[in-house]
Amino acid sequence: MVPLPVRDGLNPTRLVLPHDDASVARWTRTLDYVLHRFPDDAARLHEKVAAGEVVDGRGRPVDARTAYEPRGFVFLYRDPPVEPEVPFEIRVLHRDRDLLVVDKPHFLATIPRGAYVARSVLVRLRRELDLPQLSPAHRLDRVTAGVLLLTLRREVRGAYQELFARREVRKTYEAVAPLDPALELPRTVRSRIVKRRGVMRAEEVDGEPNAESRVDVLETDAARGLARYRLEPHTGRTHQLRLHMSGLGVPIVHDNFYPDPYDVAHDDYARPLQLVSRSIDLTDPLSGRPRRFETDRALDVW
The missing domain is CATH 3.30.2350.10 (Pseudouridine synthase)
Structure with missing residues (x-):
């Protein structure tokens, strides 16, 4: 089960924490890896962590103390891009x-x-x-x-x-x-x-x-x-x-x-x-x- 519901029509993004030797040696905190994946979103990611909107596979909030867990899951909401309006009805x-x-x-x-x-x-x-x-x-x-x-x-x-x-x-x-x-x-x-x-x-x-x-x-x-x-x-x-x-x-x-x-x-x-x-x-x-x-x-x- 996904621990975060659909929000505003969008599913949460799911990350799988890598388990290769280099990743295990490099990352000690889950948050560091998430920031590495989305470097342009660093400010917003810190806001989402503070709001409890970044969680692990069991639905527990990820914060600065959360240890890196190889093969673990992280779920979060990404901000949708600014998109052109498609002017046609469904x-x-x-x-x-x-x-x-x-x-x-x-x-x-x-x-x-x-x-x-x-x-x-x-x-x-x-x-x-x-x-x-x-x-x-x-x-x-x-x-x-x-x-x-x-x-x-x-x-x-x-x-x-x-x-x-x-x-x-x-x-x-x-x-x-x-x-x-x-x-x-x-x-x-x-x-x-x-x-x-x-x-x-x-x-x-x-x-x-x-x-x-x-x-x-x-x-x-x-x-x-x-x-x-x-x-x-x-x-x-x-x-x-x-x-x-x-x-x-x-x-x-x-x-x-x-x-x-x-x-x-x-x-x-x-x-x-x-x-x-x-x-x-x-x-x-x-x-x-x-x-x-x-x-x-x-x-x-x-």
């Missing part, structure tokens, strides 16, 4: 005792990460709806819009997350991309996708396929050279649909990663990626009945 599609299903807008992160902490679906909804146990059952990329399923209670979280982990959820996306009359569809695309830590883009490499997507065309607009596609990912690799569409020679409109990356300012919302999570179908793990959640969100360029 539309609730469904709510019951266990689930909250929303239509996530483009440009809004699913969970706190990097420069987007308070400006994430999870933190915004925890705050706006007073739901401290809210947790996503799966994720959507920040630049992808559409159906996102979250659980309301800790007791049911695992059951729904496992559905996604076992690939027992049917996810259908739509995208707008160039029209290629020579492209034979429908087809199933299989490839090996690798996402390296610290690298923003994923890549397709040689080897046993670990990513599979079904691609079909829904409508064409020959005059503009565009088509609306239905995409069904059977696996969940990072940027899978974007890579597979690019690999077919029809990259999704406004994709600034594939095939060729280009910079987009964080506060530039003029050209959203033309990709939406249209629907989710599942067999409810608690009731056993089929359920479907869908958005009517339109893609801007269509």
